[in-house]
Amino acid sequence: MGGPEIEQLIGQFARLPGLGPRSARRAVLRLLQQPEARLAPLIRALEAAAKTTRVCGLCGNLDSVDPCSLCRDPRRETGLICVVETVADLWALERAGVHRGRYHVLGGVLSALAGTTPETLNLTPLLSRLSGGEVREIVLALPVTVDGATTAHFLSERLREFGVVITQLSQGVPMGGSLETLDEGTLAAALRTRRAV
Amino acid sequence: MDWESPGILLMARPFGEADLIASAFTEAEGRHAGLVRHGQARRHAPLWQAGNLLHLRWTARLADNLGVYSAELAHPTASLAMPSAGALAVLNAALSVAEGALPERTPHPRAFAGLLRVIATLAEPARALTELVWFEIVLLSELGFGLDLTRCAVSGQTTDLAFVSPRSGRAVSAEAGAEWAARLLPLPGFLRGANAMPSEADLAAGLRLTGHFLARDAFGASHRPLPAARCALYERLAGTIFLDETDHD
Numbered sequence: 499m500g501g502p503e504i505e506q507l508i509g510q511f512a513r514l515p516g517l518g519p520r521s522a523r524r525a526v527l528r529l530l531q532q533p534e535a536r537l538a539p540l541i542r543a544l545e546a547a548a549k550t551t552r553v554c555g556l557c558g559n560l561d562s563v564d565p566c567s568l569c570r571d572p573r574r575e576t577g578l579i580c581v582v583e584t585v586a587d588l589w590a591l592e593r594a595g596v597h598r599g600r601y602h603v604l605g606g607v608l609s610a611l612a613g614t615t616p617e618t619l620n621l622t623p624l625l626s627r628l629s630g631g632e633v634r635e636i637v638l639a640l641p642v643t644v645d646g647a648t649t650a651h652f653l654s655e656r657l658r659e660f661g662v663v664i665t666q667l668s669q670g671v672p673m674g675g676s677l678e679t680l681d682e683g684t685l686a687a688a689l690r691t692r693r694a695v
Numbered sequence: 696m697d698w699e700s701p702g703i704l705l706m707a708r709p710f711g712e713a714d715l716i717a718s719a720f721t722e723a724e725g726r727h728a729g730l731v732r733h734g735q736a737r738r739h740a741p742l743w744q745a746g747n748l749l750h751l752r753w754t755a756r757l758a759d760n761l762g763v764y765s766a767e768l769a770h771p772t773a774s775l776a777m778p779s780a781g782a783l784a785v786l787n788a789a790l791s792v793a794e795g796a797l798p799e800r801t802p803h804p805r806a807f808a809g810l811l812r813v814i815a816t817l818a819e820p821a822r823a824l825t826e827l828v829w830f831e832i833v834l835l836s837e838l839g840f841g842l843d844l845t846r847c848a849v850s851g852q853t854t855d856l857a858f859v860s861p862r863s864g865r866a867v868s869a870e871a872g873a874e875w876a877a878r879l880l881p882l883p884g885f886l887r888g889a890n891a892m893p894s895e896a897d898l899a900a901g902l903r904l905t906g907h908f909l910a911r912d913a914f915g916a917s918h919r920p921l922p923a924a925r926c927a928l929y930e931r932l933a934g935t936i937f938l939d940e941t942d943h944d
Contacts (some may be wrong), residue, residue, distance in 0.1 A: 502699075
């Protein structure tokens with residue numbers, strides 16, 4: 499249909515999450531039909547992001563400055579660190595706006611079958627921060643999967659020597675969820691972590 | 696082509712944005728892979744956790760196709776094991792050994808029963824460890840590398856067995872093996888039929904025994920190392936942090 503440049507552009511879009519060949523074609527068509535209003539700003543934004551984005555040396559977040567704006571924010575509690583698997587998880591927690599401490603991105607979870615070992619995780623900066631003695635609590639916000647739980651147990655044992663409080667996000671019935679439609683595993687976890695009211 | 700069977704989910708890895716490739720172990724079909732459509736969806740994710748016992752349905756156009764899995768949960772092994780580091784370590788080790796050692800689409804009903812006993816006893820990690828050692832002995836036997844722990848390879852006696860030859864996999868009595876004790880693998884009491892609850896040292900000896908033959912025969916035959924999760928379980932037990940561990944939550 500289009501020239502090879504357009505096909506290449508569609509191919510690049512189709513590789514992005516959430517987009518298939520059809521939606522990539524629609525997006526590219528929209529960009530090309532309005533080059534000044536849509537294509538040029540996108541090119542400028544992509545160039546700027548590619549030029550300035552870096553991984554925060556402290557927490558592993560993506561930002562245009564290193565340390566990132568979350569690590570630089572003086573209003574955030576330095577004694578509270580939330581450990582997450584990916585930057586997407588960090589951004590999800592930030593969207594909720596409920597965590598007022600700092601973060602640490604592990605960059606993965608231990609996996610027996612995929613062969614992910616502690617050496618492949620972004621652990622060294624976390625251990626350095628804990629050595630400073632300022633941190634009093636670590637919140638493990640890892641996926642509720644076998645691999646996520648294995649990583650949580652590994653971290654709780656590894657970080658015990660620093661004498662910090664280690665907590666974990668609770669598990670159970672989601673907001674707006676009914677018990678009838680919940681799976682047995684979630685119900686078991688919810689019952690296990692019940693609390694007095 | 697289609698079949699229905701209970702199966703233990705050994706592994707599920709993402710395939711594309713929404714699907715999974717799952718590998719399950721069933722009694723009649725053995726280790727069998729299949730595609731799970733929308734397996735990464737939020738409402739399906741709890742089902743496709745490694746270790747879960749599922750009622751599986753597999754369909755394909757031809758027998759040698761990858762095929763498509765659908766399932767219902769029979770026993771939520773994964774979520775029950777998650778609070779205990781010991782139970783998770785046993786589960787990870789058992790699943791990685793089964794996934795790595797079992798050939799595809801070959802039934803091994805005795806090994807399936809052994810793995811089923813491991814996941815059924817995960818609430819008591821010491822019992823699950825005992826079952827894991829038995830599962831690995833059965834697995835070795837099913838793969839053609841059976842151990843003979845019933846009589847002494849030297850004298851033929853059936854009592855006072857204390858060692859296993861790391862070369863032949865046959866038991867050796869305490870008297871016959873005394874001279875070569877340093878070179879032989881210790882045979883723990885629970886593998887000799889002792890009824891008492893095995894100690895941590897016995898369990899570590901059991902894991903060392905089966906680990907040696909799994910590494911040499913089952914995995915060594917295809918030039919692969921013993922899975923990291925299986926090695927980590929032995930190190931964890933040898934480090935005596937297994938049975939005195941406290942639950943995470």
